[in-house]
Each structure stands twice: as structure tokens, then as C-alpha cells.
Amino acid sequence: MSDHESKFTVWGFVKGFAKLIIGTLLLLQGLIGLVVLLLFVGVLVSVTNGIAGSEEDKVSVSIPDEAALVLDPNGILVEMTEEVNPLEAIQREAYGISEPTQISVHDLVKVIRAAKDDKRIKGIVLDLGAFGASMSSASKLHYINDELIKFKQSGKKVIAVGDYYSQDQYLLASTADEIYMNDYGNLIVYGYGAYGTYVKSFLEKLKITSHVFRVGTFKSAIEPFIRDDMSPAAKEANIAYLDVLWREYANRVNSARGLAPGTIENYANNLGSIMSSVDGNFAKAALETGLVDGLLSRAEMNEKLVELFGESKDGKSYKKVGFTRYLMAQHGPSDGAAPNVAVVTAAGAIVDGEAPVGRAVGGDTLAATLKKAREDDKVKAIVLRIDSPGGSAFASDIIRDEIIALKAAGKPVVASMGSLAASGGYWIAADADEIWASPTTITGSIGIFGYFNTFENTAAEIGVFVDGVGTTTLAPMLATGIGPLPESASEIIQLSIENGYDRFLTIVGNGRGLEKTYVDEVGQGRVWIGERAKDLRLVDNLGSYDDAIVAAAKLAKLDKYDVVDLRERRTPFEIILGNLSAKAATSLGSGNPQQSQGMVTKILKAVEDQAAFFEEFNDPNAAYARCITCE
Known part of the structure; x- marks a missing residue:
């Protein structure tokens, strides 16, 4: 060893200490990996057993006689729930991270219908x-609302209890025979609105160049990037459908509560003066207006429910069964003897390629499911349930190809629009044999747009430039981003967008039997509400999900049939391993459990959501049929 190497130096000490730290961290990483692997194996076994059991058997649930079914869903109302990764769920629980779950509208309807005929x-x-x-879930709420009314018509009571009520919660609660609220609670009704954040001036200050390509007077998806306010055309379109949503909400609440016409509207518009008359007491404002029947503490509410349903075995509460346990008892296969009406659901933004069900509509994923329905001899008709703002035009067309193939195979297709079936969501519905929508479905938005930014001016401000040579007039596109977008490329993209819009018009015209010029008149990117869309011949009938199923069976001439939910089924391995890359990225940023406190969490979650939003824009032609303002 040389004298130089044997001498102690500060730098040598630092390097040695750093090696020790790194070695320790690598050891810890290995141990953590081993623990995760053991958890993985345990979860995998339990999940596999759970899935097998749920598919083969109903869960036995003990329900006392004359009990109450407690509808206490914990989560956000959706058309179709995402598959839950049990490993992620364990991690969130371990770190105390609470995220809202999803509640399927069909699960809620299923338990209400079962309870109506359940003598217990x-x-x-x-x-x-x-x-x-x-806000865009209005039709889902109305669907549940209608089922609660049918439940009451069977002679059984509905009681609503709560510390407070949001606008959406109150729509469901208004159907109850009696509504009770905490004496220090509140009930605020805002109505409906469409507001956005506009960043044109902000982008200009950063010297970011926005490139916009669109067709359609009302295609307002990219307005936040090119304006500092909402355009008059967008305001006109938005207020038209928002007025219908509000009218339906107000009519339902006033009718359910037996209130004079205009009562809930007055409550929303004049809450300040109503509050003044009751010394600023939110709870009394709701009581005096007739929106609730009584103000009770939690203990008093429990006593009221014990009076109605009897005391539980432990004497601490009333006789009841929870929503989740009762739902589990409803699962069970049919006898498989009857032909099938298959329901295929398109829920979420439409993206190119594959995507997990419930999170997004992968063009390849949904097309494969439709192909499966086409090749299944037991499937005689298909209901395409759509709850989507649209997205990739290319992916929408891939899905449409399979719908045309289904019809060519002699299998009728009925499109059933949920709360939202706009833009690309309408694209995939246009060729159906029949289109059904609810009066409050948000649809239309027939238009195409493209948008991206370049940063040549921003880069120049800090002394960064792009230069080079190319062999064609389009070669400079290779530098676009930090470099500018060539004018020749801009012209090509705009021509492509115009061609996409023309294709959209042709698809709708041919599918609906309408003149292309007429489709253009009602298109232009404008959003329509369901009842108006029927008048404009964009939909055939107004009705529910159940009505669409009956219509599909009728087209297939089926007197007896089973309804099957056809979707991609992932194995436990795929569920757990399917998003490892996303989890790895999350662990380096907004998903770090150590950052899960207060306002920081909210900011990081907003950034994460925004990043996920932009990931949905993956059309190979950069052409999008999506209604962003509808979402």
C-alpha cells in the first residue's frame, strides 16, 4: 500500500462512511423486499380463494327479522368500480392513508331491489x-332515487339520518319518509355550475407557445389554454344542459318532500336571508324550510331507529344489516340455461391500447371484450353501457369496428348512455341499433381537437436554443418541443383534425340515418342534455339501463334470457403486478406515505391527478373526441 493510500484523509473517511450507509440501505431494501414478497404470497392466496368463492357461492348473511338495511356506501358513485389491488390496500392501511373508494350505482340498485322483496x-x-x-352523475342519482321510491311503494319505510347533507346526498335523502339531521348540522344546496381555470396569460408569461387544432364552434375543451375566460359559445352550451340538471333536481326534491313549487330553488338562491331569520343556524334553516323533519343528536337518532326496527342483540343499536354485507349475499350465478344479453361497459376516458376496466376505456381492451361477445354463441344481444367523456378518436374507431362486426354477425347492439356519453362516447354509440339515454344524460359534443405546447421561447429566455439540419421540410419536427413547430407541420395537423371531424360527421350520419349537413349543425362540439338529444334525433329513446336491456332482448326476440356482465377479468397476479411501474413512479413522488399530511397531500394529489389526466391523451394521431367540460 502506498504512503498516499495509507494516509487518513477527510475525503477517504467520507467515502468509507458513504459506503457503509449505502450498504446498510441495500440490506434494509433486501429485507423489505422479502417482507413484501411474503405479504404478496399471502395476499395472493387469500385473493384467489376469495374470488373463487364469490363466483361459485352466495355469502350467507344472518339478518334478524324486521331489520333495517343500512345504505351507508363509503365512496364515490361510479358506473363501474376499478379492480382493487389488495397489496396497495394493505400499504395504505398500514400507513393510515385514507382514499375514497368507489361505489357502483348498479350495486346500490341491486340491494334496494333485493331488500324490497326480502321479508326480513x-x-x-x-x-x-x-x-x-x-356533478355529471345526475342520472345515476336519479336511477337510485327511482328505486328508493319503488321500495317505499312496497309499504316499507325509508328513514334518512345524518350529521349533515351535501346536495347529492340530499337528493337521495329527500325520498325518505322521515329525514333527521344533527342539531348542529347543515344542508347546503348550490345548484349546478361549470367553472374552469384559464391559463392563457400565465402561459404567455412563461413564453409557452400553445398549438391548437380544432373543428367546432362549441368545442371548448382547449379554451382554458387559449383564453382567460369562458367563451360566449361555451357559456350558451353549458347553461343549456345545467338548467335541465337543476330543474330535474329541484322538481324531484320538491315533489318527494311535498314542498310547494320553487321551495328548493328559493332555498338555494336566498339562503342568506333564510339564515338571518333563524339567527344564522344552518340546521334550523333546513328545518324551517321543510327540508328535514327533525333535529336530533346521534344518540337521539339511534333511539328513534330502535323504536322503528327494534333493539339489536347487544342492546347498543337497532336491528340492521349493512350495505356491504347485504350486497355480498346477492351474488350468485344463474342456471345458465337461458340465452344471454351481455352488458359491456365503457366507463372512463377512452384511451388507445389497453386499460384496466373502471379506470379508463382501453380501445383494444373493450374491442377484445366485444369480440368475445361476438364469438360466444350464448350471447344473443349486447348492451353497450357508456359512461364516458370520450378521448382518443383512434381508439373510439377501434371500438366502433367491433360494434359493426357484431351487427354483421346478426347480434343486435343497444347503446345505453349513463350520466355521460359525449364526444368519443357518442362516436362508439352512433352505429348501435338503438340508443337509449336518460333525460339528464350529457351527450353530443361531436367535434375533434388537438393541442400541445412548445417551449422554444421559454428556453430562449434561459439561453437554450435548438438548431440543426434535415433532409425534408418536415424534419424540423424532430426538434419540436424545445424547438418550434414548423408551419408545414401545423398545416398538416389541422388538415388531419378537419378530416377527423368529417369522419365523425359521416359516422354519425350513417349510423343515425341523418344528413351530414344536419349532423354538422347539431355537432360543432356542442353538448346536449338527453331530453334535447332525443328531439334532435341523436338518441332514439329516453329510459333507464333496465329499459335498454329489455330493448336488446326484444331486438333479439328473446322471451327468456339472463343478463351477464361481460368484462375483462384479470387474475390476482395481474391485478397486483399490473401497475408496478406506476407504483414505482408514485413512490418517488406524490405517493410517498411520509408526505400524507394536510395541505401538502392535497397539492401532491392534485399534481398526481393532473399527470394521470394527461396520460389519457395518447391518440397516435393526436386527435381527440373528448368533452372535458362535461367531466
């Missing part, structure tokens, strides 16, 4: 404090 169930208790819904 005396009534329903609505406990909606952990339940939420987006």
Missing part, C-alpha cells in the same frame, strides 16, 4: 355521510 327487511336507513357523486 322492514325498511331502509339512509346514512350517506361518506357518500359522494360528481
Whole structure:
């Protein structure tokens, strides 16, 4: 060893200490990996057993006589729930991270219908404090609302209890025979609105160049990037459908509560003056207006429910069965003797390629499911259930190809529009034999757009430039991003967008039997509400999901049939391993459990959501048929 190597130096000490730290971290990483692997194996076994059991047998649930079914869904109302990765769920629970789950509208309807005919169930208790819904979910809420009314018509009671009520929670609660709220609670009704954040001036300050390609007067998806306010055309389109949503909400609440016409509208518009008359007490404002029947503490609410349904065995509560346990008891296969009407659901933004069901509509994923229905001899008709703002035009067309193939195979296709079936969501519906929508379905938005930014001016501000040579007039596109977008390329993209819009018009015209010029008149990217869409011949009938199933069976001339939910089924391995790359990225950023506190979490979650939003824009032609303002 040389004298130089044998001498102690500060730098040598630092390097040695760093090696020790790194070695320790690598050891810890290995141990953590081993623990995760053991957890993985245990979860995999339990999940596999759980899935096998749920497919073969009903779960036995003990329900006392004359009990209450407690509808206490904890999560956000959706058309179709995402597959839950049990490994992620364990990790969130271990770190105390609480994320809202998803609640399928069809699961809620299923348990209400079962309870209506279940002699053990005396009534329903609505406990909606952990339940939420987006503005665009109006038709889902109305669907549940209608089932609660049918439940009441069977002679059974519905009681609503809660510390407070959001606007969406109150729509369901308004169907109850009696509504009770905490004496220090609140009930605020906002109505409906469409507001966005506009960043044109912000982008200009950063010297970011926005490139916009669109067709359609009302295609407002990219307005936030090119304006500092909502355009008059967008305001006109938005207020038209928002007025219908609000009218339907108000009519349902006033009717369910037996209130004079205009009562809930007055409550929303003049809450300040109503509050003044009751010394600023939210709870009394709701009581005096007739929106609730009584103000009770939690203990008093429990006593009221014990009076109605009897005391539980432990003497601490009333006789009841929870929503989740009762739902589990409803699962069970049919005898398989009858032909099938297959329901294929397109829920979420439409993206190119594959995507997990419930999270997005992968063009290849949904096309494969439709192909499966086409090749299954037992499937005689298909209901394409759509709850989507659209997205990739290319992926939409891939899905449409399979719908045409189904019809060519002699299998009728009925499109059933959920709360939202706009833009690409309408693209995939256009060729169906029949289109059904609810009066409050948000649809239309027939238009195409393309948008991206380049940063040549931003880069120049800090002394970064792009230069080079190429062999064609399009070669400079290789530098686009930090470099500018060549004018020749801009012209090509705009021509492609115009061609895409023309294709959209042709698809709708041919599918609906309408003149292309007429489709253009009602298109232009404008959003329509379901009842108006029927007048414009964009949909055939107004009705529910169940009506669409009956229509499909009728087209297939089926007197007896089973309804099957046809979707991609992933194995436990695929569920757990399917998103490892996303989890790895998350662990380096917004998903770090150590960052899960307060406002920081909210900011990081917003960034994560925004990143996920942009990941949905993956059309190979950069052409999108998507209604962003509808979402």
C-alpha cells in the first residue's frame, strides 16, 4: 500500500462512511423486499380463494327479522368500480392513508331491489355521510332515487339520518319518509355550475407557445389554454344542459318532500336571508324550510331507529344489516340455461391500447371484450353501457369496428348512455341499433381537437436554443418541443383534425340515418342534455339501463334470457403486478406515505391527478373526441 493510500484523509473517511450507509440501505431494501414478497404470497392466496368463492357461492348473511338495511356506501358513485389491488390496500392501511373508494350505482340498485322483496327487511336507513357523486352523475342519482321510491311503494319505510347533507346526498335523502339531521348540522344546496381555470396569460408569461387544432364552434375543451375566460359559445352550451340538471333536481326534491313549487330553488338562491331569520343556524334553516323533519343528536337518532326496527342483540343499536354485507349475499350465478344479453361497459376516458376496466376505456381492451361477445354463441344481444367523456378518436374507431362486426354477425347492439356519453362516447354509440339515454344524460359534443405546447421561447429566455439540419421540410419536427413547430407541420395537423371531424360527421350520419349537413349543425362540439338529444334525433329513446336491456332482448326476440356482465377479468397476479411501474413512479413522488399530511397531500394529489389526466391523451394521431367540460 502506498504512503498516499495509507494516509487518513477527510475525503477517504467520507467515502468509507458513504459506503457503509449505502450498504446498510441495500440490506434494509433486501429485507423489505422479502417482507413484501411474503405479504404478496399471502395476499395472493387469500385473493384467489376469495374470488373463487364469490363466483361459485352466495355469502350467507344472518339478518334478524324486521331489520333495517343500512345504505351507508363509503365512496364515490361510479358506473363501474376499478379492480382493487389488495397489496396497495394493505400499504395504505398500514400507513393510515385514507382514499375514497368507489361505489357502483348498479350495486346500490341491486340491494334496494333485493331488500324490497326480502321479508326480513322492514325498511331502509339512509346514512350517506361518506357518500359522494360528481356533478355529471345526475342520472345515476336519479336511477337510485327511482328505486328508493319503488321500495317505499312496497309499504316499507325509508328513514334518512345524518350529521349533515351535501346536495347529492340530499337528493337521495329527500325520498325518505322521515329525514333527521344533527342539531348542529347543515344542508347546503348550490345548484349546478361549470367553472374552469384559464391559463392563457400565465402561459404567455412563461413564453409557452400553445398549438391548437380544432373543428367546432362549441368545442371548448382547449379554451382554458387559449383564453382567460369562458367563451360566449361555451357559456350558451353549458347553461343549456345545467338548467335541465337543476330543474330535474329541484322538481324531484320538491315533489318527494311535498314542498310547494320553487321551495328548493328559493332555498338555494336566498339562503342568506333564510339564515338571518333563524339567527344564522344552518340546521334550523333546513328545518324551517321543510327540508328535514327533525333535529336530533346521534344518540337521539339511534333511539328513534330502535323504536322503528327494534333493539339489536347487544342492546347498543337497532336491528340492521349493512350495505356491504347485504350486497355480498346477492351474488350468485344463474342456471345458465337461458340465452344471454351481455352488458359491456365503457366507463372512463377512452384511451388507445389497453386499460384496466373502471379506470379508463382501453380501445383494444373493450374491442377484445366485444369480440368475445361476438364469438360466444350464448350471447344473443349486447348492451353497450357508456359512461364516458370520450378521448382518443383512434381508439373510439377501434371500438366502433367491433360494434359493426357484431351487427354483421346478426347480434343486435343497444347503446345505453349513463350520466355521460359525449364526444368519443357518442362516436362508439352512433352505429348501435338503438340508443337509449336518460333525460339528464350529457351527450353530443361531436367535434375533434388537438393541442400541445412548445417551449422554444421559454428556453430562449434561459439561453437554450435548438438548431440543426434535415433532409425534408418536415424534419424540423424532430426538434419540436424545445424547438418550434414548423408551419408545414401545423398545416398538416389541422388538415388531419378537419378530416377527423368529417369522419365523425359521416359516422354519425350513417349510423343515425341523418344528413351530414344536419349532423354538422347539431355537432360543432356542442353538448346536449338527453331530453334535447332525443328531439334532435341523436338518441332514439329516453329510459333507464333496465329499459335498454329489455330493448336488446326484444331486438333479439328473446322471451327468456339472463343478463351477464361481460368484462375483462384479470387474475390476482395481474391485478397486483399490473401497475408496478406506476407504483414505482408514485413512490418517488406524490405517493410517498411520509408526505400524507394536510395541505401538502392535497397539492401532491392534485399534481398526481393532473399527470394521470394527461396520460389519457395518447391518440397516435393526436386527435381527440373528448368533452372535458362535461367531466
